[in-house]
Amino acid sequence: MQHYGILIDTTLCIGCYACEDACAEHWGFPKTDVHELSATKNTTVLTEGDTYVPRMCMHCAVPTCASVCPVGALKKTDDGPVTYDVSKCIGCRYCMQACPFDVPKYQWNSANPKVSKCDMCRDRIAAGKKPACVEACPADARVFGTLDELKKIAESRFAQNPGNYYPQIYGIKEAGGTSVLYLSSKPFVELGLKGNLPDHPLPSLTWAVMSKIPNYVFWGGTLLGGIYWITNRRKEVREFEAKLEQMEHNNPSRRIPNHEQEN
């Protein structure tokens, strides 16, 4: 299976918001001038200093959102997009809390709310088309392709225009890698992209604990059972001795053999 992704070249983005509008059209959302991700905006263009920074779901290789979702409503598909299935969602919003890029948004003012995020126009990809935002971009700032293709394109842009670029691709290692990659003329933190993410996928932090649970249940159960067995035995012995003493006290002439006691 091909792993698709999107390369975002912030050095080329001209801030025309054509991608925002195309995205809104694709999802049936209103077109607005509020440039931030929301339940009705799955991609946007932020302004960081003198640079326009298109933002959207990063479609992580090992998505934190999919890992935390208790019902598996979020899924990494084989071809790259991370998708959301509202029919499963219970609305716990753990995905929003956990996503390292703060992507999933919520329909707060609905009694039947959905989580909202980009799905890389999965239906368009299936139909052999590019995602709506990529198709709309007049400046070549968004490129669609397989991850291998995108990396090659990035390298060739570095080679053609070395002075233009900060020589790294954001998304190669961040949080274990993402399917949306960024190019920039300056360090990525200056574009508001997080610089403090580990190189390994974040779900491994929880899995380190979760994977121990079966063992814990087994050994914990055994240990507690053992403790019960010992303390119970002690209690029985104590009670037995007390009874014995009592009997001897009541009837000092007659010593009772042990086996009679046990009956």
Added chain:
Amino acid sequence: MTSFLRISLEKIRRMTFWTIVFWIIMALGLTATAIRFTQGLGAATHLSDKFPWGLWIGFDVLCGVGLAAGGFVVAATVYIFNLDYYKPILRPAVLTAFLGYLLVMIALFFDLGRPWQFWHPMIMWNPHSVMFEVFWCVIFYTTVLALEFSPLVFERFKLEKPQKALHAIIVPLVILGVILSSLHQSSLGSLYLIVPEKVYPLWYSANLPYLFFLTAIAVGPAMVTIESFLSSRAFKREIELPILAKLGKVTAVALSVYLVLKIEDVVNDHLWPYVFTFNLEGILYWAEILLGVIVPIILLTYKKTNRSAQGLFYSALFVVLGFILNRMNLSITSIEHYAGVNYFPSWMEISITLMIVAAGFAGFRMAVKYLPVFPEKKETEKPLNKPFDVVEFIGDKHEHATVLN
């Protein structure tokens, strides 16, 4: 005679005061409920895309589950460690835990965006999700608690058969309960393991699950203490002072281990600059550690305070408040800092929380009134009302039966 009259008048006045408060809370809570379920979470809460978890998760769920930890701590002590000495507090502890978990589930119904699908984790599995594990543990453990609690009902209605059946399985049941509790008490902390760059450094730790577990062990007995103290006043019972003193030791030990782990975090994760930055986070951190951990450890080890009812009550109060502060700091203060927002719950969030808590108090009162929660009650007061008489009689008979066996 006149003084007697005055006292009862005073009593009536206080009764009606609390009844009125109760109904005001209920009225506000129900109004908020209607708004929550017709217009969505946005209309009822101050939650937002930047701040998706608020009071209901931070207080109702994270604190609620922890404060109900007395149930498994005392059940383990009595059944697994066979310390019959603690039996008098077993039933109130199990009752509180059972009510507590029911309330947590009710709170979740308010918080989940799509509560009608709450059962989905039963058939749609994701074993990588901490939330999934918490869900299963809470469902199972509430069932276990219902069973641990059921003898009171059986006893009340003299149902001997189920009582015997339950007696036969109680030990495995309690073991299961302890395992489930230790799992989800710690997992509530694991929920935050996955957001290392969002939680304020003073509250993030690779040890979060252990920290949560230890604080649950500390706060469970503290809640039992507070409850014994208050109910001994309200229901005119004698307080189980020697037992509570021993429970205080459990709390002191758990808190000491916790303190060591917290210090270890500071050293290993190089948190000194954060510890000595007295911004809002720093101050709240110190408040939590000093008032919620160090002060109670001192009170509980100091001879004068660790065996008086007052001393135990106040140390327990510190533990509980410190515990609540800790959970709120992790879930609210530290995420506020990350998201750069100020979150304060709306009146609707607050009144729904109050409504749930009030329902808990009412449930506890009802249970104590109609079920043998305090069977070993000493008669220190004037003739009792009916339900208590029945209860005592059945209680005695049961004692008898077990002795005969």
